[in-house]
Amino acid sequence: MSEAPSPTAVPAREPTTSPSSPSPRNRLLTLRLAGITGIAASVAWLVGDILLLGKPMGSADQYPILSAYEGTARDSLAAMLPASTTRLAWGALLGVLTGPLYLLACRHYRQALLPQPRRLALPPYLLLTAGYALAPFAHGSFFYWGQAAKAVHASGAHSEALTTLPGDLATVLFIPYAVLLALWVIGSVWLAVLVLRGGTALPRWMCVANPLVCTLLGTAVTELWPGAVGTALQGAALSVGNLILFSLTTLVFWKKAG
Incomplete structure (x- = not known):
């Protein structure tokens, strides 16, 4: 009786990587670059906020137009009226x-x-x-x-x-500021819930690493810092929050990746 032919051995196929898939090294480089650009953008915006809104506030006696406004609008105008055109432009x-840079940092x-x-x-x-995409229009305005x-x-009219x-x-x-903040609130809560559930690239305590929580921290810093530094930071809550974030x-991520 003849023996049954042995099955032909099929060599194991090695896993292939799609040419379009970034390598771990490239992903690491992109992630670190995103962090650096986020910090750089936050510093640039912080300086911009100081130039726009960091002057000691003028009074209604100096600028009668202020009497027509109240709240945040009045405070912002009171800080910008004493500033030069060049300062405001920069x-x-x-x-x-x-x-x-913020859009890359969102990585x-x-x-x-x-x-x-x-x-x-x-x-x-x-x-x-999307919230970060709206921010430059609001800031530049x-x-x-x-x-x-x-x-x-100046017209005296x-x-x-x-x-x-x-x-x-x-x-x-x-x-746009209202829309921006609404997007940040919804996105931040969603992000925090997922991080708290676990199974993400972040430890659970990093649920605080979102624009909502960090903006509240930035607001506390700018309102509680005394003296000349506090005056310079009086309109920079969002930028301080982003710098913290x-x-x-x-x-x-740098420690985790390393």
Whole structure:
């Protein structure tokens, strides 16, 4: 009786890597670059905020136009009216020109939620990134708002149309800020919940590493810091918060990757 033919051995196939898939080294480089750009953007915006809103506030006696405003709008105008046009211009441009760096820095949010399913990880990443995409418009608009108020004051005119012009500009300015903050709140809560659940690239305590929590920290820093430094930082809560945020995520990811 003849023997049954032995099955032909099939060599094991080695796993292949898609040419489009980044190597671990490239992913590490991208992640570190994202952290550095986030810190750089935060510093640039912080300097811009100081130039825009870091002057000691003028009073209604010096600038009668201030009597037509109250709250945050009044405080912002009171800080911009004593500033020169050059100072306001550089303050606005520093934020606008470095705004794209924040979009690269948002890579941290995508990396933070790996290996969560795409349906869970993508929405907070897109929400937070959209908020950063709106920020340069809002920041740069302070220049036009401040310049309009300065022009009205310098004219000495008492026209109702001129007096209300800075207020009209402020209304348009605060709309993207409101949308930006709403996106950050929703995206931050979503991000924090996923990190708290575990199974992400971040330890659970890093649920605080989001724009909502860090903006609250930035607000506390700018309001509680005394003296001349506190005056310089009086309009820089968001930038201080972002500096805290990206410094923290960069440190954690750098150590984790290393």
